[in-house]
Amino acid sequence: MSETDLPAPDSDELRQLLTREDLRSLYLFLYDRRRNPPTMVEIRAHAAAANGESHSQTDRRVRELRDWFRLPVVRTGRVHVYRLEGRADEQQGERSGVSPKVRGEVLSAKRCAQCGKTPAEDHVKLEVDHKIPHSWGGTDDMENLQPLCTQCNHDKQAFYSSMDPFEEQIRTATAHLEPHRRIGELLKAFHIAGVDTPSRVVGVVASMHQYQEDWQKRMRELRKLGWDYDTIKRKENGRIRSYYRLTAFTDWPDGNIAAEIKRREKAKKRAKS
Ligand SMILES: [Zn+2]
Known part of the structure; x- marks a missing residue:
């Protein structure tokens, strides 16, 4: 070594x-x-x-x-x-932690999880992909793996390598156990670096520890705590990509974040009626 x-x-x-x-x-x-x-x-x-x-x-x-x-x-x-x-x-290679059995299970989907192409109809080759890469704290567990075709995997790798300079910030954000805090800290880290946060990174970081079906909602809920952000759409290689730019943030509440958001929602409703 x-x-x-x-x-x-x-x-x-x-x-x-x-x-x-x-x-x-x-x-x-x-x-x-x-x-x-x-x-x-x-x-x-x-x-x-x-x-x-x-x-x-x-x-x-x-x-x-x-x-x-x-x-x-x-x-x-x-x-x-x-x-x-x-x-x-x-031993620490991106692929080595996945056993042949798990690899077989992941690939048994026989369809690219991103573009939906199949080896049978579209003659693509499927590869095992880590949804959250090792370097961001992702595991070799089944729920962190998906089949991707060579092209989608290649595009994803290219995007992820462009995020290398932010590896440390991303890893720090993913370590938090509450989804709101993961998202908020990620936005803050990119804001401090003077860079807009790609929505793809937010989605991945939000789903760390527990899958978030609606991480956009978690993000909007941050506004109830006094946070705010702009959404920016950019066309890249013929695709529209979203980015977020933090415009306001505050300290986290002392207790449970989700509970505090609920409490403020209720208080607001009460004030209206
Ligand atoms: Zn694909």
Whole structure:
């Protein structure tokens, strides 16, 4: 697990491990910078200069490299950096925790959970996906797994890797046991970072610990506590995506949040009648 097991830049071992030039180029950059790890901005600048890559290509490349190497996002001061630490531990790999039996059960749905395509009719390949990724605190339990076709899984991975800089904030938010607090703390973390919160992340974080059928309602209920937010719609790759921008927030009530929301609803009704 130490960095001594990182293959040397000019070794045959590396050439055998990473057969693609673009992956080796990224590895060499991260290897050189392992004592002074680069930010994503620096990685992108390097890849653009060395290989003429676009941002999204580089993001994908970073994700791919994690099949072989441990490359966590680490916060140093105010920035997030990508530190090459060693070989990927097979035991901790994204897939290894899922037993063949569970994998078989998940895939027995025979339909992509997102687009609905099937191997039989649409000739897609299904893969086991973690609804909430490991890095955000998700488990290998059956209810956290779903079948996705290769394309949907790929799109999801690309989106999730774009969230890497917020991994720490997302994990902190998911740790709270009350859904309102998870959603609120997530919105707050993104607000502090000066970034709009993607609704897809809110949905995932809201459903941590207990599945939320109507997390949008939980979100609206935050307004009863004095919170507020704007909804922003953006067109991305032909799809409309929602984002939330926090405009007001307050301290959490001392007791149970859901109970406090109910209490305020009742008080409001009483005031009206
Ligand atoms: Zn699909």
